[in-house]
Amino acid sequence: MAEDQTTLFRKSWGIYDALAAENYMHHRELTAIVATQLREVSDSGPWSLLDLGCGNARFLAPALPALLPSRYLGVDLSSAAMQEARETYLSGLDRAEFLEADMSEALRVQSGPWEVVYSSFAIHHLQLEAKRELLGLVAAALAPKGRFLWVDVFRRKGEDRETYLEGYLQTMREKWCRVSPADLDAACAHVAEFDFPEPLDDMMALAAQAGFRRAEVLAAFGQHHALLLSEPAQH
Numbered sequence: 290m291a292e293d294q295t296t297l298f299r300k301s302w303g304i305y306d307a308l309a310a311e312n313y314m315h316h317r318e319l320t321a322i323v324a325t326q327l328r329e330v331s332d333s334g335p336w337s338l339l340d341l342g343c344g345n346a347r348f349l350a351p352a353l354p355a356l357l358p359s360r361y362l363g364v365d366l367s368s369a370a371m372q373e374a375r376e377t378y379l380s381g382l383d384r385a386e387f388l389e390a391d392m393s394e395a396l397r398v399q400s401g402p403w404e405v406v407y408s409s410f411a412i413h414h415l416q417l418e419a420k421r422e423l424l425g426l427v428a429a430a431l432a433p434k435g436r437f438l439w440v441d442v443f444r445r446k447g448e449d450r451e452t453y454l455e456g457y458l459q460t461m462r463e464k465w466c467r468v469s470p471a472d473l474d475a476a477c478a479h480v481a482e483f484d485f486p487e488p489l490d491d492m493m494a495l496a497a498q499a500g501f502r503r504a505e506v507l508a509a510f511g512q513h514h515a516l517l518l519s520e521p522a523q524h
């Protein structure tokens with residue numbers, strides 16, 4: 290079977306997980322910012338959380354039991370990652386459910402409304418048209434005061450994908466040294482073939498077209514950003 294953007298996560302989940310555990314993508318800082326948002330939501334009443342491309346949810350998991358979502362649904366195409374979420378990281382969370390599915394397909398069948406949709410480092414794998422479709426589906430699935438928390442890599446204004454990749458791969462080779470050379474090679478090959486981050490300003494415009502009346506950057510660490518998209522127009 291041909292490799293696709295999820296092959297690394299389905300067959301070699303441990304490679305990505307080891308890199309994430311070293312915090313090379315700033316998961317810790319970005320998830321702390323997301324957790325602050327979730328605290329605000331949970332303080333204003335019952336809330337539900339849809340996690341698109343959840344992986345093993347290891348970074349968000351520690352915050353969730355205290356924030357008591359009425360429902361958590363993790364969606365991913367990697368059963369290996371979701372098995373870890375179910376059996377390890379989210380084993381203490383009542384009401385955690387998982388769905389092995391494509392993100393957009395999941396939004397079509399799990400229509401919501403959701404108080405929070407969250408996605409961390411997954412949407413950059415989609416092509417532009419699929420990103421456009423996904424943003425529309427998320428806007429439609431959110432509750433009137435719902436929030437879409439989108440953590441991901443983005444390109445700079447005017448930067449093409451080739452230039453972005455040159456810079457990102459150079460950083461990986463120079464700074465991501467606490468994994469084996471073979472695992473780093475596999476990770477670099479995955480990024481070079483399957484990462485399609487868009488320019489941030491283009492995504493802000495796409496969010497407005499999808500119906501979000503508010504879009505803000507909550508934080509950025511190099512290419513790694515946390516965005517808050519809210520006030521979906523259909524409500």
Ligand SMILES: C[S@@+](CC[C@H](N)C(=O)[O-])C[C@H]1O[C@@H](n2cnc3c(N)ncnc32)[C@H](O)[C@@H]1O
Binds near residue numbers: 341392
């Ligand atoms: C880089 S990992 C991120 C995992 C986790 N959210 C995190 O931040 O550590 C990307 C995840 O998105 C999943 N993924 C990629 N494309 C997907 C799609 N179209 N539908 C569902 N999951 C997808 C992969 O299987 C993988 O688990």
